[in-house]
Amino acid sequence: MTDGSRWTLRGTPFEEREFTNLWFLATATYGVGDVVTTIALIHFSDTVNEANVLVRVAVETFGQAGLVGLKLVVLLACLAISVAAANDEDAFTYYLPPLALAVVGAFTTTYNVRLLLG
Incomplete structure (x- = not known):
């Protein structure tokens, strides 16, 4: 597909609203x-x-x-993996990147706040 449609959710079994919510949480x-x-x-x-x-x-x-750039590279790479998986109708690989980032982000944010207060 050279028209860029590979990088959309069109024609996949996944909903745009769910995708947006998952990536909002990860971000x-x-x-x-x-x-x-x-x-x-x-x-x-x-x-x-x-x-x-x-x-x-x-x-x-x-x-x-450097910190922001590194985080942005990771976010964009995970986003690309998720969208590619959606086009392959691979639910596991579609959900894994945003959920893993959300878990890691929630843990590190909580841990960092604890360090700041402690």
Whole structure:
């Protein structure tokens, strides 16, 4: 398909509203919650260091833009996987990326808030 229709949900068994809700949740937890709390930890905590080596290197090299860029790359890659899976009618791979990001984002956001308060 060269007309770009492979990157839509048209003709798949999945609903756009459900897709939007799943990706809103993933973006809110992983893309916003984790990023905001990580930036707060980086700037306001003298005792906490970033545990993820890739994130640490990105922040040391590019600052906050490195963190945001890395998170954006992960979000877009997962989004592409999910949409491709929808076109292949693969429900497991369609649901896995946004749900995994939401779980990881909720956990890291909660953990970061705990570190900020502790």
